């Protein structure tokens with residue numbers, strides 16, 4: 092037997108797609124008690140491991156307790172990090188306007204006003220991201236780590252604001268869409284990842300990613316009169332143009 096797709100999905104979700112030992116993205120579901128010893132295909136007997144940790148620890152009998160502990164600790168961290176909080180959602184309006192103010196300092200918004208008919212609806216934008224193919228693997232990993240896994244400087248208000256923002260983003264839109272947004276942002280940059288990259292280049296991708304996340308937030312409530320970000324497609328339909336909708 093093997094784990095059912097449902098069990099594998101639940102494990103990946105609980106672990107936010109990350110290895111419970113090294114926390115890298117991309118996991119295989121490991122039998123803690125192996126199938127050869129009649130280990131069951133249950134949630135309790137499954138652990139999310141990346142291919143590398145799977146190889147290093149998977150077959151080592153003495154590491155079973157360690158894997159189980161690492162898994163339970165990681166599940167707990169994931170649950171805390173993305174747990175639903177009423178207060179956080181209440182604060183989201185003001186968080187968003189603060190972030191927009193910070194962003195507008197280093198990002199050139201296209202000030203063209205998109206007509207009501209031309210800008211994309213929330214559903215169309217989600218579909219656009221979901222249709223994105225994978226970007227360069229190195230670029231994806233670097234940017235995903237930068238956006239979703241770094242904690243920043245505890246004394247820097249902007250860093251802390253961003254942490255709050257991206258956590259709420261994952262709560263609302265989920266990890267898959269987060270990955271798609273990173274893929275799209277990486278693809279829209281001109282960096283040759285195999286040759287290396289500079290800090291300004293990373294910052295620019297960070298901002299592009301940020302904008303794409305904001306676009307999703309702003310489109311959640313399409314009927315509101317408040318000024319917000321909108322997106323429309325370029326003529327070849329391969330790219331988004333951002334605008335402030337008034």
Ligand SMILES: [Zn+2]
Nearest residue numbers: 110113141144
């Ligand atoms: Zn690992």
